[in-house]
Amino acid sequence: MLTTAKRRWREATMVARGLQSGRHPVLAQIVPIRRCNLACVYCNEFDDHSAPVPLDAMLERIDHLARLGTSRIELSGGEPLLHPDLDAIIQRIRRHGALAGLITNGYLLSEKRIARLNEARLDHLQISIDNVVPDDTSKKSLKVLDRKLQMLARHASFGVNVNSVLGAELRIPEDALTIARRARELGLTATVGLIHDAGGTLVPLPPGHYRVYDEIARMTAPFYTVQNQNDFQRHLALGQPNDWHCSAGGRYLYICEDGLVHWCSQQRGHPGIPLADYTPADVEREAATPKTCAPLCTVSCVHRVALLDRLRTRPLDTIEAMVPPDGRAPASVRVLRWMFVTSRHRDRFRRLAARLLVPGARSRPDVSSTRLS
Numbered sequence: 318m319l320t321t322a323k324r325r326w327r328e329a330t331m332v333a334r335g336l337q338s339g340r341h342p343v344l345a346q347i348v349p350i351r352r353c354n355l356a357c358v359y360c361n362e363f364d365d366h367s368a369p370v371p372l373d374a375m376l377e378r379i380d381h382l383a384r385l386g387t388s389r390i391e392l393s394g395g396e397p398l399l400h401p402d403l404d405a406i407i408q409r410i411r412r413h414g415a416l417a418g419l420i421t422n423g424y425l426l427s428e429k430r431i432a433r434l435n436e437a438r439l440d441h442l443q444i445s446i447d448n449v450v451p452d453d454t455s456k457k458s459l460k461v462l463d464r465k466l467q468m469l470a471r472h473a474s475f476g477v478n479v480n481s482v483l484g485a486e487l488r489i490p491e492d493a494l495t496i497a498r499r500a501r502e503l504g505l506t507a508t509v510g511l512i513h514d515a516g517g518t519l520v521p522l523p524p525g526h527y528r529v530y531d532e533i534a535r536m537t538a539p540f541y542t543v544q545n546q547n548d549f550q551r552h553l554a555l556g557q558p559n560d561w562h563c564s565a566g567g568r569y570l571y572i573c574e575d576g577l578v579h580w581c582s583q584q585r586g587h588p589g590i591p592l593a594d595y596t597p598a599d600v601e602r603e604a605a606t607p608k609t610c611a612p613l614c615t616v617s618c619v620h621r622v623a624l625l626d627r628l629r630t631r632p633l634d635t636i637e638a639m640v641p642p643d644g645r646a647p648a649s650v651r652v653l654r655w656m657f658v659t660s661r662h663r664d665r666f667r668r669l670a671a672r673l674l675v676p677g678a679r680s681r682p683d684v685s686s687t688r689l690s
């Protein structure tokens with residue numbers, strides 16, 4: 318319980334830092350190994366032979382991300398659990414005070430492995446499940462992974478989110494609902510994403526998938542995940558483009574196994590600069606660079622970073638947009654809306670939050686630039 322409370326506090330601090338300044342990376346995803354033990358048909362992020370990135374190189378990369386002020390560092394892949402020194406990498410992230418996350422297919426989890434992740438002080442784990450029964454497209458199925466979910470629910474001291482996806486390649490949309498309900502039944506959080514093409518852009522949802530998307534999105538998640546409570550994915554699920562600015566390469570970084578910084582996993586090669594040479598000036602320039610792939614982009618973690626920046630610059634519009642069209646906003650959004658937007662004490666709440674969550678906040682220049690739109 319105490320661990321969960323401490324983690325939530327650190328997450329709130331991350332959000333507050335992100336709300337105060339637009340000059341540091343909020344989230345970096347880094348690949349410790351490109352190899353994967355599975356071969357999902359829709360995936361372009363794995364191979365079946367790459368060696369793990371040597372530990373020294375990984376630690377140097379983590380240290381440099383910390384120097385850039387990165388709030389949250391997630392290990393992705395390939396399958397990161399195949400890396401022999403994963404625990405040491407997680408410990409290094411935590412030693413820098415950043416939030417440590419792991420994105421896995423879950424196949425290699427065991428009680429012992431979960432205990433080691435607890436010891437390394439992992440903050441979050443995301444496990445992706447695509448279907449109820451394995452098929453030719455994906456083996457990430459509830460049938461195989463339910464035992465792992467039960468283990469996680471019993472033994473993990475880190476937060477666990479189960480992400481399912483919707484899209485043409487996955488033929489039974491109701492599977493995503495079954496997976497999300499099972500996750501909630503076990504006390505885990507559940508989110509849903511949309512399948513993208515090789516450029517990271519939307520493959521339109523077939524009929525029937527939107528209804529399932531909507532039902533999962535209504536399962537309340539804590540505010541700070543904001544995964545199910547943003548309009549980006551809702552528009553895309555309806556086949557509509559988004560009008561937004563992608564700050565990838567600045568507020569979000571993707572670092573491949575060769576140690577190069579890319580906008581995201583789907584736009585590799587831009588800018589393709591070694592992380593060791595990446596500077597705050599690179600962060601600012603790439604964050605400001607327009608991306609033509611933005612309107613139909615489905616990369617939800619970059620949407621969440623953009624949402625944080627919208628909250629920083631246009632809090633009222635943004636919180637209003639988080640309320641679904643029928644007005645049934647989750648309790649967390651309603652409370653935040655009252656505290657920070659509509660309450661007559663909103664200035665007091667804002668000052669209190671800034672003082673509690675970000676020591677020294679009042680001396681930072683970006684605070685005063687926040688505009689109530």
Ligand code: SF4
Nearest residue numbers: 353355356357360422
């Ligand atoms: S488990 Fe993940 S990384 Fe591996 S092939 Fe499937 S989607 Fe790609």
Ligand code: SF4
Nearest residue numbers: 517563581610611614
């Ligand atoms: S809009 Fe940004 S996150 Fe999306 S595909 Fe393009 S570069 Fe990647």
